[in-house]
Amino acid sequence: NAGVMQNPRHLVRRRGQEARLRCSPMKGHSHVYWYRQLPEEGLKFMVYLQKENIIDESGMPKERFSAEFPKEGPSILRIQQVVRGDSAAYFCASSPLQGSNNEQFFGPGTRLTVL
């Protein structure tokens, strides 16, 4: 069973460009979470999605950031008009069931660098 897959692993963008980060959850998992890790910091929750629904976006910046998890295909985290402060590692995690004691399985992350 393949783990959580994220691509690209590394992404370089210039200020003002768009960044699209993709996450394919583990097979059979219908819950996806996105987290952001700034250098030398812990992970901060951004958004929680189930298939076709955003369940909790309380950690998502109000502007320029959006996320989706369509019925078919990977979950996408989209950052429009990137700024230097968006440089970070973005991790996706998936879980099979709802419930706070269910383990979240993490992908390897996408490291975004904004020039």
Add this chain to the structure above:
Amino acid sequence: GDSVTQMEGPVTLSEEAFLTINCTYTATGYPSLFWYVQYPGEGLQLLLKATKADDKGSNKGFEATYRKETTSFHLEKGSVQVSDSAVYFCALSGGQGAQKLVFGQGTRLTINP
């Protein structure tokens, strides 16, 4: 809101030393508690978890006990190895019925041979 506070790093130990990384939390309700480990350039891997008070999570020689009275979940290992060098994150979920993980700031551990 919910929060997790971890022992400041970095921590450097010699091989076979005893390890403790302190973790305390603030949460409403009855959260589940986790320790995750991150090796260089990789994502996070679950190391152990505990879902209710007095539960002990254990894996690969690491242990942590869910202490409700002191709101703590300290990570311990009796004899560390060079391969244990990594960043360790304490986390909780479900404190306010939420599914998201709330992480501490991480503790970088280096083990010297």
